[in-house]
Amino acid sequence: MIQKIENWIDETNVAFVTQRNSCTSFEAAFDGFYSPDFLRKSYFVLVKDIPRPDFPELRQIGMDNFIDMPVAGITYKNTYYIRRELEQDLHLHFHELVHVAQWNLLGAPNLINRYIYEIQQHGYNEAPLEKMAYALTNHFALDAKAIDVLEFVQNKI
Numbered sequence: 001m002i003q004k005i006e007n008w009i010d011e012t013n014v015a016f017v018t019q020r021n022s023c024t025s026f027e028a029a030f031d032g033f034y035s036p037d038f039l040r041k042s043y044f045v046l047v048k049d050i051p052r053p054d055f056p057e058l059r060q061i062g063m064d065n066f067i068d069m070p071v072a073g074i075t076y077k078n079t080y081y082i083r084r085e086l087e088q089d090l091h092l093h094f095h096e097l098v099h100v101a102q103w104n105l106l107g108a109p110n111l112i113n114r115y116i117y118e119i120q121q122h123g124y125n126e127a128p129l130e131k132m133a134y135a136l137t138n139h140f141a142l143d144a145k146a147i148d149v150l151e152f153v154q155n156k157i
Helices: 002-015 036-040 056-060 064-068 090-106 108-122 128-141 149-156
Strands: 043-047 073-076 079-083
Touching: 002 073, 002 108, 036 090, 056 064, 073 090, 079 090, 090 108, 090 128, 090 149, 108 128, 128 149
Parallel strands: 043 079
Antiparallel strands: 073 079
């Protein structure tokens, strides 16, 4: 099933490739948190509806709530999708970029497997990968001292 999900992700990212926006526009806002090189290799897509895999196998393993819950954004590898009306929400962009860092460090199969496990064991709000993204976003939101997000994520994963 992990390979099926990754294939779906790759197909989704290819389908939206012409609508991708570079995250280089966030260099000033995220200075010290994300390197220009990381932002150059990261993208976002504005969508009406967030694309999510809705496979029977995912529902069979208890991922119904995650598949059906309303979300503002979701990340697949180096690309994240956010609802159009939230384009100006810097905190949302910051949060999703934490997930891009997690994808980069873990790789697709490991991240998919771990994310499913964490949601099953802890629920979305208590899943460690989500808690990490929310904690870093809260740090950014408080105008706290910049920390290298990639280094932080690497040390915590």
